[in-house]
Amino acid sequence: MYVFLDATVDHLERQTLRAQVLAVRSAIVVRPGGTVDIAAYDARRPPLAAGMTVMVLDERRVLTDGMVTPAPLAAPRIPRRDDETYFTRRSRQSFYAGLSVPVVVAGRRLWIVAIQNLDHPANVIDDVVRQFLLHGFSVVSPLLLLLLGIDALIVRRALRPVRRASALVRTIDASRPDLRLTDPAIPTEVRPLADAVNSALDRLTTSLRMTRDFTADAAHELRTPITVARVRAAQVEDPALRAALIADLDALASTVGHLLDIAELDSIGQLAMAPVDLSATAQHAVATIAPLAFRQGKTLEMREDGANIVDGQQQFIERALGALLENAVKHTPRGCHVVVDVREAGVISVADDGPGIAPSDQELVFHRFWRRDRTAAANSGLGLAIVQRVALAHGGNVVLMSRPGLTVFTLRFFAT
Numbered sequence: 001m002y003v004f005l006d007a008t009v010d011h012l013e014r015q016t017l018r019a020q021v022l023a024v025r026s027a028i029v030v031r032p033g034g035t036v037d038i039a040a041y042d043a044r045r046p047p048l049a050a051g052m053t054v055m056v057l058d059e060r061r062v063l064t065d066g067m068v069t070p071a072p073l074a075a076p077r078i079p080r081r082d083d084e085t086y087f088t089r090r091s092r093q094s095f096y097a098g099l100s101v102p103v104v105v106a107g108r109r110l111w112i113v114a115i116q117n118l119d120h121p122a123n124v125i126d127d128v129v130r131q132f133l134l135h136g137f138s139v140v141s142p143l144l145l146l147l148l149g150i151d152a153l154i155v156r157r158a159l160r161p162v163r164r165a166s167a168l169v170r171t172i173d174a175s176r177p178d179l180r181l182t183d184p185a186i187p188t189e190v191r192p193l194a195d196a197v198n199s200a201l202d203r204l205t206t207s208l209r210m211t212r213d214f215t216a217d218a219a220h221e222l223r224t225p226i227t228v229a230r231v232r233a234a235q236v237e238d239p240a241l242r243a244a245l246i247a248d249l250d251a252l253a254s255t256v257g258h259l260l261d262i263a264e265l266d267s268i269g270q271l272a273m274a275p276v277d278l279s280a281t282a283q284h285a286v287a288t289i290a291p292l293a294f295r296q297g298k299t300l301e302m303r304e305d306g307a308n309i310v311d312g313q314q315q316f317i318e319r320a321l322g323a324l325l326e327n328a329v330k331h332t333p334r335g336c337h338v339v340v341d342v343r344e345a346g347v348i349s350v351a352d353d354g355p356g357i358a359p360s361d362q363e364l365v366f367h368r369f370w371r372r373d374r375t376a377a378a379n380s381g382l383g384l385a386i387v388q389r390v391a392l393a394h395g396g397n398v399v400l401m402s403r404p405g406l407t408v409f410t411l412r413f414f415a416t
Contacts, residue, residue: 001136013116014086017099020054020114028056030106036063051094051120057111072096072115080111094119161185165194172201222256255382273394278308278413281318282342289325297334304342310413312394317413320390323383324350324409346396349410357402365400387411 029037036056053072056063061075072091078100079085085100098115165181172179180201181194226249233245286302293300310317321340328338332354341349357365364370366388387409391398396412 013097013118014099016052017086017097017114017116018101020052021099021101021112024054024056024112024114025101025103028103028105028110028112030108036105036110051117053115053117055113055115057113058108063110072117073098078111078113078115158187161187162190165190169197178205223253226253226256273311273313275309276312276314276317278310278317278342278346278348279304279306281314281321282340282348285318285321285325286340288322289329292326293329293338296329298329298332299337301337301339302342303339308342308345308347310346310394312413316390316393320387320411321348321350323387324348324411327383327409328352328354328407346413347410349408351406351408353405354407356404356407357400362400362402366398384409 024038027038031037038054038056057075057078057080059080072094073089073096077089078098079087080100080102082102084102087098087100089096089098094117096115097118098113100111100113103110103112161183165183165186168179168181168183180198182198183194186194230246230249230253233242233249236242236245282302282304286300290300325338325340328350332338332352336352336354339349339351341347341351365384367385370385388398391411391413394413396414399410399412401408401410
């Protein structure tokens with residue numbers, strides 16, 4: 001708007017200057033002896049604008065007799081070209097705009113010049129432009145800021161379904177593969193992307209289901225041959241060989257059971273949650289592991305203050321706690337003490353006073369198939385991975401704290 005107004009002012013200034021030049025052109029007279037006179041200009045000239053001066057020049061000097069006002073600029077500073085020329089000049093006191101037009105009068109080449117002092121007090125056009133710039137921006141700037149805020153609000157509101165869809169995508173995992181982007185408020189421009197994401201999720205869900213079904217089917221099919229092999233191993237006459245074979249088959253059966261647990265855990269998100277008493281679950285798990293602990297010369301202790309209720313799946317929480325107890329009993333030396341604590345709401349901790357876990361191993365113990373001792377066939381490396389998977393599936397976590405003489409695994413759930 002300012003540029004447009006400034007250009008309009010320049011156009012009006014040129015029109016005013018040209019009107020004065022045309023008036024002089026029609027009144028110019030060359031007297032005998034070569035004198036130039038514009039006396040007739042006074043009778044027919046248009047009203048002079050504020051700070052206006054008109055004059056006639058030749059190649060060397062100002063020639064005008066009866067010039068309306070004194071020349072504000074020296075003759076050398078005024079352009080004399082072959083075509084009409086608009087120019088600006090600045091002196092110590094003022095800023096000038098002028099128009100120089102070449103003419104031929106009585107065979108002489110002359111220039112008619114109109115000059116206006118733009119700093120003249122009565123010349124308000126440029127002041128209007130400057131005031132418009134000042135006040136215009138003082139009005140427009142708050143409006144622009146308001147519009148910017150409104151635009152940001154509109155965009156934020158329009159993209160709200162996209163943010164909801166993004167949050168939904170972040171919750172999709174192996175336990176909730178059926179989630180899809182179905183929000184009808186998703187903008188039309190983003191809809192093809194949402195459809196493509198849904199299509200990709202369909203393919204991934206199919207692949208995941210096939211993998212899970214294969215794992216479960218393979219584990220089920222292996223159980224019968226393992227059972228048959230164990231029966232046959234019991235018939236081996238050599239006691240040492242018989243015991244070794246049975247131990248290996250027991251370890252293989254444990255690994256197959258863990259594989260089945262993992263396959264079932266992948267679908268835990270699709271199962272309905274129910275209230276689970278952590279205290280009762282812990283009592284059952286301690287009673288189950290107690291014979292093994294006593295045979296290995298270890299003691300068990302349980303600390304609880306009554307019912308400790310969380311929302312979850314009873315069978316999976318019991319498997320996770322059983323894996324922690326089995327880990328504490330099997331990987332500590334004789335004489336160690338194992339403590340199960342369920343006194344804090346929504347929390348189960350299993351602690352032992354064994355040698356502890358090296359700091360370099362603590363970040364690896366929850367990885368599937370990781371084992372500190374690769375030669376130990378009885379350890380599948382899946383127990384703690386199952387514990388972590390159960391905790392995450394219930395919206396909780398499992399934390400390990402270990403140092404020589406104390407190792408604590410803490411399972412946290414959402415208490416009801």
